[in-house]
Amino acid sequence: MALGDYAVGDGADDKNRARFALTQRLATSVQRVRMHGSAAIDLAWLAAGQVDAIVMLANKPWDTAAGVIIAREAGAVLVDQDGTPHHTGSSATIAANPALLPAILALVAGEPVPAS
Template identity: 65%
Template sequence: MTDYGDLLPVAHEAVDLARDMMRTLRPGVLTGKGDRDMASEVDFAIERKLRTFLAERTPQIGFLGEEEGTSGAGDELTWSLDPVDGTVNFVHGSPLCAVSLGLIERRRSVLGVIDLPFLGNRYFAALGHGAFADGERIHASRTGELTEALVAVGDFAVGQGAARLNEHRLAITAAFAEQAQRVRMFGSAALDLAWLAHGRLDAFVMLSNKPWDTSAGVIIAAEAGARLADVDGSPHTADSGATIGANEALLPSVLALVQQSAPVR
């Protein structure tokens, strides 16, 4: 069995480069990616830097970046990078943004490193090795009751079809507002999943699943004891349509509320 922990040192080196760039560079010129969506100069600069670095250090592994797509010849293993997860937050000076570097093997996440440059935290995990924050072992929340749960929901959709997509998101938000202890929207899936792993959130619901957003966070959360699923309750993979996480006791209640909140057609 492959020990993915052997690749953690190079992943940390790559994320160190990205962290330092985020902390020292200004967002610069913004490139539109559609209605109210954008990439900053820093997004592109980090992605190009890490693409080159990882190609030199791990030439056998492919690369997928949010901004400029795939490269390399990895048939089974692929690095997956969101250079600035939470670009809108970053552009507005909010510290709630992250570098997210995951490793995917055959559609499943096997390694992840998430850095929160402006909060000073580093989360990481490799399959079978547990999850860590700043070098200390972490565990997901044990909260079993929705009334005691702090729940984070993913961003609302923008662009074409956003009104239809947001029907379900709005319904879910309203349902959790009635039943959960509190609902939060932080604007960074990587941060949400890292905090789910750390027990700072009890549940996370995002009705999308882009590999650069989730590949690092889902393995960190899973290694911390959280369970990740699609809307139908099936185990989360790179092919899932949504990213829903909580501990084993709480997840059934979270899934039920998400499913019951689907708009009637």
């Protein structure tokens, strides 16, 4: 599991509350949480099968555009935080294979993970 980095600068404390809570949920639910600090690396590693899912709670299209294409071509499903299809205006990038995505979305939302 790859997790996007934490916020810095003005308003970081408020933004990071959700990130810290998500990190805690992931740490008790997945085998390992990695934070590479690069959307491109996270998405490329997802496409290559080096990580099973990624969650970035904030992103810019110039950070994700190429990686989104690569991950989609490899079979990953990419969505925004609300589960709608990912696009250049998305506020978050959440991606995994179709079978794993519902569990990742539940973890992001703080809901019980659906049985598989």
